[in-house]
Amino acid sequence: MTRQRGFTLIEVIAAFALMALALTLCLSVASRAYRQVAWSDANARAVLWAQSLADEALAQPLAIGVQEGETPDHVFRWRREVAAWVDPSGAVIAHGESTGLLEISMQVSWLDGEATRSFSTRTLRLPSPKLVTGATP
Structure with missing residues (x-):
C-alpha cells in the first residue's frame, strides 16, 4: 500500500x-503610509502658499x-x-516712521477629512514709502 503525499485540510x-x-498587516501599514504622505503633501502645499x-x-x-x-x-x-x-518692551513703533517695522502674520487652513488643519507664520518687514493705511479688497 502506497501512502499519498499532500496537505491536510488543517494545514491548508x-x-x-x-x-x-x-x-492585513501589509494593508494596514500601507494605509497609514498613504495618510502620512497625504498629510505631508497638504502641509507642504500650505507652507508654499504661505511663502507665496x-x-x-x-x-x-x-x-x-x-x-x-x-x-x-x-x-x-x-x-x-x-x-x-x-x-517686546511694549512700545508701538508708528508705521509712518521710516524706522518702524510691520508685522505680517499669515495663516493657511484646510480641511483634512473632518478636521481643520492650519499653518501659520509671522515675519517683519520695513514699510514701503507708499504705505496704504486701509485694507485692499
Whole structure:
C-alpha cells in the first residue's frame, strides 16, 4: 500500500489564515503610509502658499489690516494680517516712521477629512514709502 503525499485540510486552513494575517498587516501599514504622505503633501502645499503670500507682500505696498482669500482650487483658505510691530518692551513703533517695522502674520487652513488643519507664520518687514493705511479688497 502506497501512502499519498499532500496537505491536510488543517494545514491548508492554517496557511490561508497566516496569509490573511500578513495581508492585513501589509494593508494596514500601507494605509497609514498613504495618510502620512497625504498629510505631508497638504502641509507642504500650505507652507508654499504661505511663502507665496509673503513674497507677494514683498512685491507691493502693504495695507495695514486683514486680507483673506482662498486658493484657486478652493482647497486652502488664507488670511494675512499686517500691523505695526509692537516692541517686546511694549512700545508701538508708528508705521509712518521710516524706522518702524510691520508685522505680517499669515495663516493657511484646510480641511483634512473632518478636521481643520492650519499653518501659520509671522515675519517683519520695513514699510514701503507708499504705505496704504486701509485694507485692499
